[in-house]
């Protein structure tokens with residue numbers, strides 16, 4: 001009914017873009033009835049995941065767009081950015097432009113870091129924005145992304161105080177405090193499209209001591225009911241071992257009618273390396289093997305094609321169970337009737353730590369598929385009855401933790417924010433810096449805590465002064481008669497998304513090298529905090545990595561993931577493929593491409609650092625190295641892969657092998673004799689050769 005109360009235009013657009021939505025759900029109603037659509041106030045909307053927050057964001061966005069305004073929708077991950085862009089593109093039918101930047105779009109979907117960047121350097125664009133929607137706002141309490149969001153919000157309010165902020169969030173404990181900082185109204189609601197039943201099981205109930213046996217029982221029940229389960233464990237390796245354990249136990253209980261579908265999934269998984277002309281790796285075989293019985297594992301070490309197969313087949317009911325690391329909580333929409341949380345501890349530098357109640361809630365929240373299930377089940381597994389009571393109290397009845405700003409704990413965040421404030425000339429001395437920090441969520445929490453304020457103000461002053469000193473010492477800030485300024489190195493850092501630690505490490509490497517040694521540079525970039533690492537699969541098999549590094553002139557004392565990554569990247573630029581790398585070094589090589597791409601960007605950053613330091617001699621070689629990472633090729637193939645779009649490393653090598661470096665004498669027909677070169681590519685190669 002309430003749908004009918006919307007303005008004519010708004011209703012029309014919603015009906016056009018979301019034909020499956022007939023009416024608002026109770027949470028959406030509560031928000032709309034609070035006057036949300038006509039209010040100018042900032043809002044925090046706190047309802048469970050998958051309860052239709054996006055639609056509320058969209059309603060406010062359309063309302064603003066209809067009035068000729070501009071909107072930014074900020075999200076934490078690239079995968080979410082792409083998903084939302086696809087959804088919002090439907091609005092283009094109604095004459096609004098949708099894209100990634102407010103310069104060119106009425107509605108832009110940006111990742112937090114890009115939004116942060118316009119609050120530093122694009123004030124003219126920021127000032128045109130009327131509404132900012134922040135998705136997954138609860139991440140404000142996270143160690144690395146939290147400070148980015150809070151400082152970007154603080155700065156955007158200083159630059160454009162009239163901009164309305166709508167924050168979409170999971171429920172947090174100290175909502176009122178956060179709302180006080182944002183000067184926002186809060187609407188909380190606990191509506192879920194599928195009700196959730198939470199329970200703690202213990203192994204004694206099943207006359208066993210092994211948690212995995214309990215999971216088998218849950219799966220047997222799921223098999224009877226024709227439903228599915230999602231199991232969370234703490235590490236990649238546990239996802240694998242649990243999947244094989246469960247698959248083995250369930251093997252004889254799967255009816256032949258379902259086995260056929262599972263076998264097809266298994267074959268699809270094996271086809272992934274086959275299509276690339278490689279032999280399957282050991283994890284690929286493991287995955288295919290357990291998938292034969294309807295069980296698959298899912299973690300960041302798999303190839304994206306494999307992850308997609310698993311996700312799609314689970315959604316279509318062709319898998320019984322996925323075992324996953326908690327990273328599956330983010331980004332992927334994969335509900336299941338039952339969710340099993342096997343491990344409630346996580347390894348940290350201080351040893352095993354209990355996961356927060358907030359994470360337990362997020363994982364449990366995956367239970368129940370809208371439109372299919374009348375209820376979702378979340379099971380947490382304890383060993384003994386006593387432990388079960390404790391967990392019941394701590395997690396099921398327990399309150400989620402209060403959210404604190406991580407700004408002062410995260411030194412790099414303070415460095416970056418100081419550089420940002422000075423580079424954008426919003427501050428020119430420690431007093432003005434302090435003013436800025438006092439307006440952040442950190443500053444607000446300190447100001448409003450009766451015990452902390454004097455102490456906090458002093459400790460903040462101390463931290464800021466220390467940080468400024470560190471930045472001056474490292475040639476990032478300089479004192480001038482007009483106050484603090486960034487050096488060219490400082491400006492370079494401000495415009496990048498790299499941590500100050502990475503920048504300082506690279507600067508020192510540049511200052512200390514006599515001649516560029518690319519292997520030493522690769523080793524160094526793998527030891528910065530910003531390169532995503534390729535990890536070892538197990539403790540064994542470190543010798544091949546050691547040998548590789550030593551043949552590159554590097555004597556490594558440690559044998560950790562950074563070393564594994566360095567060795568893998570050295571192979572990558574020598575044209576080995578991921579499957580070969582995985583087999584050679586016993587690493588999760590699926591992440592090689594991502595690491596190589598980031599390495600390519602970081603080499604460019606290193607090149608820029610050399611340039612501002614006046615070290616010009618290695619610049620050309622660094623351009624070549626960056627391209628070798630990007631394309632995964634030896635130097636001799638670079639002109640060809642750069643010259644012919646979408647040719648790729650494999651076909652480029654095949655052409656080179658067949659015809660040598662000089663392709664000018666060969667006709668299109670001759671070029672087509674090489675595998676993978678069709679008429680279109682042959683024409684492109686020919687054009688390139690003649691140019």
Ligand code: ADP
Pocket residue numbers: 018020021022023024025028048049050051052053054055
């Ligand atoms: P959230 O952002 O809260 O995690 P989403 O906005 O992605 O959740 O919503 C989850 C799904 O529910 C989407 O497919 C969305 O189209 C659908 N949905 C949202 N509101 C309604 C509604 N009132 N009626 C039916 N489906 C809805």
